Amino acid sequence: xxxxxxxxxxxxxxxxxxxxxxxxxxxxxxxxxxxxxxxxxxxxxxxxxxxxxxxxxxx
Amino acid sequence: xxxxxxxxxxxxxxxxxxxxxxxxxxxxxxxxxxxxxxxxxxxxxxxxxxxxxxxxxxxxxxxxxxxxxxxxxxxxxxxxxxxxxxxxxxxxxxxxxxxxxxxxxxxxxxxxxxxxxxxxxxxxxxxxxxxxxxxxxxxxxxxxxxxxxxxxxxxxxxxxxxxxxxxxxxxxxxxxxxxxxxxxxxxxxxxxxxxxxxxxxxxxxxxxxxxxxxxxxxxxxxxxxxxxxxxxxxxxxxxxxxxxxxxxxxxxxxxxxxxxxxxxxxxxxxxxxxxxxxxxxxxxxxxxxxxxxxxxxxxxxxxxxxxxxxxxxxxxxxxxxxxxxxx
Numbered sequence: 349x350x351x352x353x354x355x356x357x358x359x360x361x362x363x364x365x366x367x368x369x370x371x372x373x374x375x376x377x378x379x380x381x382x383x384x385x386x387x388x389x390x391x392x393x394x395x396x397x398x399x400x401x402x403x404x405x406x407x
Numbered sequence: 408x409x410x411x412x413x414x415x416x417x418x419x420x421x422x423x424x425x426x427x428x429x430x431x432x433x434x435x436x437x438x439x440x441x442x443x444x445x446x447x448x449x450x451x452x453x454x455x456x457x458x459x460x461x462x463x464x465x466x467x468x469x470x471x472x473x474x475x476x477x478x479x480x481x482x483x484x485x486x487x488x489x490x491x492x493x494x495x496x497x498x499x500x501x502x503x504x505x506x507x508x509x510x511x512x513x514x515x516x517x518x519x520x521x522x523x524x525x526x527x528x529x530x531x532x533x534x535x536x537x538x539x540x541x542x543x544x545x546x547x548x549x550x551x552x553x554x555x556x557x558x559x560x561x562x563x564x565x566x567x568x569x570x571x572x573x574x575x576x577x578x579x580x581x582x583x584x585x586x587x588x589x590x591x592x593x594x595x596x597x598x599x600x601x602x603x604x605x606x607x608x609x610x611x612x613x614x615x616x617x618x619x620x621x622x623x624x625x626x627x628x629x630x631x632x633x634x635x636x637x638x639x640x641x642x643x644x645x646x647x648x649x650x651x652x653x654x655x656x657x658x659x660x661x662x663x664x665x666x667x668x669x670x671x672x673x674x675x676x677x678x679x680x681x682x683x684x685x686x687x688x689x690x691x692x693x694x695x696x697x698x699x700x701x702x703x704x705x706x707x708x709x710x711x712x713x714x715x716x717x718x719x720x721x722x723x724x725x726x727x728x729x730x731x732x733x734x
Contacts, residue, residue, distance in 0.1 A: 378412070378415050378416060378419070379419075381416075382416070382419040382420075382423070385420075385423075386423050389423070389427075390427070393427070393574070393578070393581055394581045394582070394584070394585050395585055396578070396582075397578060397579065397581070397582030397585065397586070398582075398585070398589075400536070400579075400582060400586075401613070402582075402583070402586050402606065402610070
């Protein structure tokens with residue numbers, strides 16, 4: 349993927365542009381959308397414990 | 408708006424959940440509580456079990472204890488069920504697991520500090536994280552876990568979800584990695600902070616009373632109503648009584664700082680005397696080891712003695728146990 353496509357994809361995901369890039373509008377766009385949601389879910393999952401106060405870290 | 412097929416999305420979402428759960432299940436296979444359960448499973452013919460938290464976890468040298476007992480014509484074959492970062496309900500589960508596997512246990516030693524023996528426990532299923540999740544292991548029935556925590560319907564259902572979903576149960580493993588990243592980034596360009604194998608030394612002050620007034624209040628609350636221990640310990644003591652097992656309460660060694668800040672308060676000797684009196688009424692032994700280790704260097708923080716110091720501690724515990732009457 350060229351830098352331009354990556355930028356277009358990120359801008360679309362961020363709401364900066366309305367026209368979906370090829371990656372997110374082609375025949376297998378659902379795969380790419382799944383990957384985007386998967387990344388979002390994993391990031392949320394990892395960072396959702398920030399309000400926890402850790403004393404022990406060896407578990 | 409364009410129409411998108413729903414089925415492939417649902418299938419992909421389902422596969423994603425399965426994949427994350429499988430990954431978390433594999434990733435969490437070597438968690439400390441699982442290692443502890445395996446250590447207990449590997450024990451055999453034990454006649455003494457140690458119960459407690461991180462103050463006792465890894466602080467009993469099996470061989471030194473056995474040698475000390477042998478030199479006094481006694482036999483102490485130990486299983487250490489103490490585990491770091493757990494509360495009394497988890498200690499109850501671990502005790503029961505050790506007892507199931509070692510029916511010959513005739514002494515239970517409960518290591519404690521401050522008000523651990525008498526503090527109430529109101530854990531909810533959502534509070535359980537890290538080693539406190541020992542109850543998700545299939546070695547414990549849902550009924551046993553619910554009983555240990557005195558869970559209601561909602562908490563039982565939550566616990567069942569945790570038992571079936573590694574992604575939910577072991578969320579702490581993922582959070583830990585982020586916390587370690589946050590700590591490493593937070594120390595960039597900053598003076599080094601003291602750490603030990605369990606975390607940052609300064610964080611363990613959070614396990615002590617917030618201030619002396621809070622400490623005094625804990626003591627006063629028990630002295631006003633001094634008739635029972637924490638319900639998990641009461642259960643352990645009840646099981647011990649049924650199997651004619653000797654109960655020994657072991658006040659763990661405390662650092663000079665902790666003794667100076669808290670155990671020198673007038674409230675502490677009164678509280679400890681009340682504990683000893685309650686123990687004497689029931690025929691339990693009490694070992695006060697709080698002053699056994701006078702050197703600050705033998706403590707990893709205010710509360711935890713070092714592994715090196717624990718060798719001498721084990722020998723003294725062995726001597727004290729063999730000097731006690733059986734019941």
